[in-house]
Amino acid sequence: MPELPEVEMVVRDLRAAGLAGAVIREVSVRWARLVAQPSPAAFARRLRGQRIQAVQRRAKWIVMPLKNGETLLAHLRMTGQIRIVPSRTPWDRHEHLGLTLDHGRELRFHDPRKFGRWWLVRDPSEILDHLGPEPIAARFSAEDFGQRLGARRRQLKPLLLDQTFLAGVGNIYADEALWEARLHPQRRTDTLSAVERTRLYHAIRRVLRQGIRFGGTSLGEGDGNFRRVHHRRGRNQSRLKVHQREGQPCPCCGTKIRRLTVGQRGTHFCPCCQTHSNQ
DNA sequence: ATCGCAGCCTGTACGC
DNA sequence: TGCGTACAGGCTGCGA
Numbered sequence: 170m171p172e173l174p175e176v177e178m179v180v181r182d183l184r185a186a187g188l189a190g191a192v193i194r195e196v197s198v199r200w201a202r203l204v205a206q207p208s209p210a211a212f213a214r215r216l217r218g219q220r221i222q223a224v225q226r227r228a229k230w231i232v233m234p235l236k237n238g239e240t241l242l243a244h245l246r247m248t249g250q251i252r253i254v255p256s257r258t259p260w261d262r263h264e265h266l267g268l269t270l271d272h273g274r275e276l277r278f279h280d281p282r283k284f285g286r287w288w289l290v291r292d293p294s295e296i297l298d299h300l301g302p303e304p305i306a307a308r309f310s311a312e313d314f315g316q317r318l319g320a321r322r323r324q325l326k327p328l329l330l331d332q333t334f335l336a337g338v339g340n341i342y343a344d345e346a347l348w349e350a351r352l353h354p355q356r357r358t359d360t361l362s363a364v365e366r367t368r369l370y371h372a373i374r375r376v377l378r379q380g381i382r383f384g385g386t387s388l389g390e391g392d393g394n395f396r397r398v399h400h401r402r403g404r405n406q407s408r409l410k411v412h413q414r415e416g417q418p419c420p421c422c423g424t425k426i427r428r429l430t431v432g433q434r435g436t437h438f439c440p441c442c443q444t445h446s447n448q
Numbered sequence: 449a450t451c452g453c454a455g456c457c458t459g460t461a462c463g464c
Numbered sequence: 465t466g467c468g469t470a471c472a473g474g475c476t477g478c479g480a
Binding site for chain 1: 449450451452453456457458459460
Binding site: 170171172229244245246247248282284286330332339340433434435 | 471472473474475
């Protein structure tokens with residue numbers, strides 16, 4: 170699933186492909202509900218002829234400011250992939266959006282689950298304002314994180330997935346960060362010591378940065394799994410310690426990894442390293 | 449404030 | 465082999 174590191178890889182790939190500076194010649198929406206805002210017709214009309222000025226990332230969002238001041242936004246959700254292909258490439262059955270660019274190229278949005286969404290808005294803050302801090306930003310401090318964490322009374326895992334609390338962490342990196350910090354996913358946020366809060370802060374940043382360093386996490390071989398722009402796979406799956414490793418030994422102590430459902434989410438942890446004390 | 453659930457989707461994994 | 469069913473999950477919206 171594309172989380173912060175995966176979206177970062179896509180954004181870097183799009184920049185390397187020269188998407189910043191490209192002009193959108195034609196717009197083809199083949200699955201109407203993919204366009205969240207405005208109507209598909211207005212989306213196509215207002216996008217046509219526009220130049221993409223930059224390709225940026227905010228949490229799991231791809232943010233593309235246009236020359237006319239509007240902003241194109243994309244969210245890959247579960248299975249969204251962006252591809253750059255030669256114009257007039259035959260459509261794959263899971264490609265639901267096409268942006269014909271200059272220089273004989275076309276951007277295609279591929280999404281088997283159809284959960285991904287695109288927006289065209291005058292002011293991106295109306296969409297992005299609700300998001301919490303960017304966890305790998307320099308200005309994101311351990312003090313601020315620890316203080317906000319202690320002010321809440323929830324289980325750790327669901328709070329890490331709450332995009333208004335912290336923006337960009339998803340199921341994979343939440344499991345990995347909690348293992349790294351040696352904290353039980355169901356531990357209550359207001360029971361952590363100062364040392365544990367700092368440990369979690371560093372663990373989150375470490376697993377996200379490692380995800381980027383290894384090109385993102387591509388679990389499995391299927392069509393719906395994460396792929397970078399030119400269909401490349403990430404390599405971070407080989408670095409995962411607990412996520413999707415139920416029954417396999419913990420790399421730290423050898424205990425079998427267990428799976429729980431926490432806040433309606435599949436959750437993987439080491440019952441030995443991640444203790445439930447204080448809960 | 450926090451929680452749980454339905455809904456959005458379809459590929460995959462499973463049982464028979 | 466083939467069928468049916470359950471499940472996965474990011475996010476929103478709802479009610480408790």
